[in-house]
Amino acid sequence: MSEILFEKIALIGIGLIGSSLARVIRREGLTNHLAISTRSQATLDEARALHLGDSYCLDPRDAVHDADLVIISVPVGSSGAVAEQIAPALKPGAIVSDVGSTKASVIAQMQPHMPDHVHFIPGHPIAGTEKSGPAAGFAELFQGRWCILTPLPGTDQAAVERLGRFWEACGSRLDTMDPNHHDKVLAIVSHLPHIIAYNIVGTADDLETVTQSEVIKYSASGFRDFTRLAASDPVMWRDICLHNKDAILEMLARFSEDLASLQRAIRWGDGDKLFEMFTHTRDVRRSIIEAGQEVDLPDFGRQAATKN
């Protein structure tokens, strides 16, 4: 148990990230009252059935009333509308943050609505799975993962530190970054991989020469790895593509350029070039494992997991 960091916390949106936050806030005892709000009655009922919070409401204004910390966990395309809706109900001195995968767009959408008497501090925990909804969350999701805060110039440093302590209490490691740089970094480490995964699964789905059932039967030879990212929430990923367009298009251009050169090496049978390209990628995974960002087990630990 950590200490009470905020008398009342409001979570707007209770999907994978929101419900994981609810679970770790409860486990660590970080608040005296956890208010949960989401647009859909069905999702709200699910959150209540899972006992994720202390109060539940469809209107986010009820949840943020008197809340000292408000965390918005909705698809990035909805953050502006939510900000506009909750603004009048926000408590003076409250910290308002989010978990969106794009920051420049979220800031552009939310900041105009934020009253001067609150601390608006955008954030992004680098954690997740391919699952969605309140039942998919778990308290360990943020353990050892990085959370990036992108505070705006002039933000109260004490408020930034307070939000940082909250994420650390949730198990996160903390970073701060310029919003535009965040969007470039995420475009390569998260957005491009998801887009490529969605694309290759789509390509395999559309072939005439190879049947769908063949793709599924033999997927253990590599293809199945891509289907995990491609099983992520379509609304979340549609919004990310719409709201981090420039950085994503830049990374896509680099990727396609490199792929054309690899394709040329295959066409011309340039074995030395292929060997060189396939060699220097190996160290990257080793570094990720050493950085504690990946399990040190073959095949993502699939074999080990099935032994449980």
Next chain:
Amino acid sequence: MSEILFEKIALIGIGLIGSSLARVIRREGLTNHLAISTRSQATLDEARALHLGDSYCLDPRDAVHDADLVIISVPVGSSGAVAEQIAPALKPGAIVSDVGSTKASVIAQMQPHMPDHVHFIPGHPIAGTEKSGPAAGFAELFQGRWCILTPLPGTDQAAVERLGRFWEACGSRLDTMDPNHHDKVLAIVSHLPHIIAYNIVGTADDLETVTQSEVIKYSASGFRDFTRLAASDPVMWRDICLHNKDAILEMLARFSEDLASLQRAIRWGDGDKLFEMFTHTRDVRRSIIEAGQEVDLPDFGRQAATKN
């Protein structure tokens, strides 16, 4: 324990696949003598230290002498040279097979050297991890995975059935396929995914705007998934690219075409098209899990594996 299927089995090549075969052959008691041969003294010593077989030799001719089943597990580019080398020493009536990821090229390389008095039956177990070498193998590797045999016209059916029983005793599910169709199927389910993974890891490695350490720190947001395939054996994958060129180039063209259309949807902010593209890919993973080819756990069971 299954019954003795072959009095003597020779494994040429003792990497991930060869050493996994050795372990399951030993566990199931499928032979009275398991002979192991590999080019490198160091690898041979490693296999001996791991007690993978009954005899060990650098010269594959010594291993195949009197062997009733010979399985060649080497990079596909070396299968012709191995076939030529062992041909004079093969026992009449012996079954000679391989585990290569490309079949048309392996057949073209090996068949000319195969004496009429042996049964040459190409094969490919659809199983593996990103690890290489004798220490990386494990007896369960083939459990529930498919093994594809691509027998040539006029092959003795009894011999094909005997090889099939061997793979079933190793835990595999069995399929037969035309070699050229196999190469198209593998191009999409295995070769394209590996090439794309190698490429995206390469792209991330070459950026000026995002540092290597940022890519590693934040890789849990998607990128790390690709580093597994991109950590596979470079020689094996160089050879696959050189020996399944046409099918791979065909799949790369389809992939790039689809990616261009996805890129266009991002550029023009076509949210409906993006949503549609990101929706119909979800069922594919579900089908793979239902087919028993993927663990039914979020995040490949990484979380579950670390709980061991």
